[in-house]
Amino acid sequence: MSSNTLALGGTGNLDEHHRQSRQAQWQADKWMMSGALLLGTAVFGIFGLPLFLRGLWLQIRAERSGLTMRPVIVTLIGYLVAVDAALNTIGWALDLVAHHTLLARVFLMAWGNMFDAGYFWHYNELWIGGATAPGEKSWEIALLPIVFSMRIAAAIGFLQMKRWGHQWLIVTCWFGVVAWAGYIANMTLYADVRYTGVVFPVIGWWLYDIFYITPFLALPYLHSVNREIFSD
C-alpha cells in the first residue's frame, strides 16, 4: 500500500484524482441523463440522442485522459435498460389511464393502424377503454408496476455501480424474458385480431419491436462480469 501511495505522490494526489473522476463522471451523466429522459418520451427522442451521445463522448474522453470512469459497457447497458423501460411505460401508461386523450387517440391508433390492430380494432369500446386486443390490458397491469418501474430503479442502481443494481438488473432482465415469451405467444395466438387490415403486418411489427428485445443481450454480460466492481 505504501509503495502505491508513494508512486502516486501521496494520498493527496489519490484524493484529487478521485475528486476529478467523480466530477467528470457527473458532468457526463448530466448530459446522458437529459438525453435518456428525452429518449424515454419517444416523441422527443430525436432531440435526446445528440445529448446522450455528447455525454458518452465526454465520458470516453475523460477515461482517455487517465481519470477513473465507469466502464462504457455498464453505461450503455444501464441507459439502454432505463430508456427501454421508459418507452414501454409511456406507451402503455397512456393506453391504461389516458386512452381518451387526444395524444393517445392520435399516437396509439396511428400505431394500431400501421402495425398492430389491437390498438385500432374497437379502440376505447370496452369498459376499461384503450386497447381491446385479448390479454393486452392484463400485460399492461402486470408489467407496468412490477417490471418496468423495477427496471428503471435497477438501471439507476446499476449506473451507480451498486451491488443491488447489478443483482436487480439480472432479475428484471429475466422478467423481460418471461414477459416477452408470454407477449409474443399472445401476439401469435391472436394474430388474426392483431394483424388483419394493418398497413405493415408481422414484419413491420417485428422491425419496430425488436429494439425492446435487446436488453436480453445484457444477460450474458451481467452473469459473467466480475461482481467485485459493484459495491455496497
Add this chain to the structure above:
Amino acid sequence: MKPPSISEHDRRRKKALIALQLVCYGYLLMMFCIQLYMYSQRDW
C-alpha cells in the same frame, strides 16, 4: 506470456448462458416464423 486458463466453473457457466440464449432467441424466431406462415396464408 500464457493467458490464464478459464476455470471449469466459468466454462460451464458460459455454456449454460449460451444454451439459454439459444432457447430464448430460438423461441422468438419460431414465433416469428409462425406469424410469417400465417401471413402467407391469410388475407391480412
